[in-house]
Amino acid sequence: MVKLSCAIAGLARSVFSVKIDTDKSVAHLKDAIKATNPTMIRCDATHLQLFLAKESGAWLDEAGAAAVTLDEHGHPLAFEKMMLSLWLKYFGEKFQPEDGQVHVLVVVPNKRRCLKPVEDVENFPQIDIRVRMHELWAFLRNEVIVKNARGFILGPSGTGKSVSTLSFAASLDHHEWNVVWIHLCEEWSSYFLSTGINLFWKFAIGDEVKLPRVLDKKLFICVDEYDYNFKSFLSSIYAQLREDDRLVICSSMSALGHRSLEADRRVNLQVFLIYSWTQDEYLAAIADQVFYSKVMDFFDATNAFEVNDEGGDDVELSDDDTKKLALALKFYYAGGSCRFMFQYPTEDVKPFWKERFTLLRAKPTWSHIAMVLGTLIQSTGSMECKLTVHAVDDSL
Structure with missing residues (x-):
């Protein structure tokens, strides 16, 4: 059994140790490297490429492993590649690892993007882009x-x-x-x-x-x-x-x-x-029915006491007006944040504001007032809030 120090070629703070029998092959070493560091190495072990971390006859240290020059394929230049046909004994029968040494440089493959032509552009779904x-x-x-x-x-x-x-x-x-x-x-x-x-x-x-x-x-x-x-x-x-x-x-x-x-x-x-989203921009986005079908479940704000429902309970709205009303109700909570508007239900957005106003009531300092009002500006783009923040800044 031998303990080898490995490092991702060209990456700082990536050294890790692998224990393996000396009668195992380089293929077994790849498997051991993958098993030891699965978080950093996500590809299949067979796709790894290993290089001896030796330069001018001496083993690299951690800093040297991080500083190696990589070619266009991500391979370390001027380092010997470890071939699958060679056994680990090829480190030498008298191999004795020492603290601070790096013995193996690991190269994780760079996946190339595969581009396929789109034959029918007209039927390819698109949404409005700001x-x-x-x-x-x-x-x-x-x-x-x-x-x-x-x-x-x-x-x-x-x-x-x-x-x-x-x-x-x-x-x-x-x-x-x-x-x-x-x-x-x-x-x-x-x-x-x-x-x-x-x-x-x-x-x-x-x-x-x-x-x-x-x-x-x-x-x-x-x-x-x-x-x-x-x-x-x-x-x-x-x-x-x-x-x-x-x-x-x-x-x-x-x-x-x-x-x-x-x-x-x-x-x-x-x-x-980048400015906050406006209601007109939201309306332009949900005009695409495919997109609207993906986000409509998040348009769930319904409290008529908090938002004035001009339509009234007795008025039957068209599908388009219903969509606009649902957006207006959600806008009360989401403001100019498309993340709040399209990704979160209203009940998940409310605690965000509650936390900030609770902090303001608990510690009503100028800095906390400015922080809360700044958040309001960012989320709503309200001109009234902007004027208030400028007044607060002038008072600090």
Whole structure:
């Protein structure tokens, strides 16, 4: 029995140990690696490729394994591939592992997208796309990709900024770009997703983070759910950026705080705003009957005492008017958040507001008032709320 230290090629903090008999084959080693690390390695064990982690006759350490250069296939350059026909004894009969060594570099296959032509475009279901999302794609293409701006996308939670940005990232040529998606979460695990090395992994804020690089591919990095609690993390990402890397940051903050024109120009920072959904935009979306059939169960707000039902109980409404009324009732709770409108029943949305107003009653400080009103602005886009928040800000 021998204990081997393995690491995902080019990925920091990915070292793990595998115990295996010396009379087993490389194929058995693949099975053991998969069984030991199923969270990080999701493909079949037979699809793994293994390389000896030896450079100039010496075993790599953890930092060396993370710093290896990968080719366009994600393979470490200048390292010997372990062939299935060879036995583990090919480490050498006198092999004695030592602490700090890495013995095997693991390459997880990069799945290629399979594109099939759509023969009947007319019958392919489509829904209305917000004009602002077309403008977001244009911003990402013209300002971020072409002009290498550091893009900040600001907008209320649940308005579609992350999904739209992710869809743009997915449209990039994966032969040219290694897309790295970083989702931040203070309470739970944050995570990385890299298309260049086809890996998903979790990390804790405060961990050392190294951007995964693939030879001859540029990085397109998106940091999602950013706020000021992650300022030091973002600084560490900035420090690793190269000239041809692209960076986009999605945030639900209402503003970036104090900024200067000179500082923005120095880093080529550009801000794009996503606004709350309006009732007209909701109506345009549910005009598509296929889409409406998928979300109609969430239009379940019925309390006539809280929302004025102008139709009255005795008026028989048309199907179209019934749909509009159901949307108006749900809008009272969901506001401009399409997530609340289309994904959650009303009873799941109510606690969100109850929690915030309970906090406001318990701690009626200026900061809590500003927080609650800021949430109202983000969800409803109410001009009255905006004016109130400006008044609060002026008083602080």
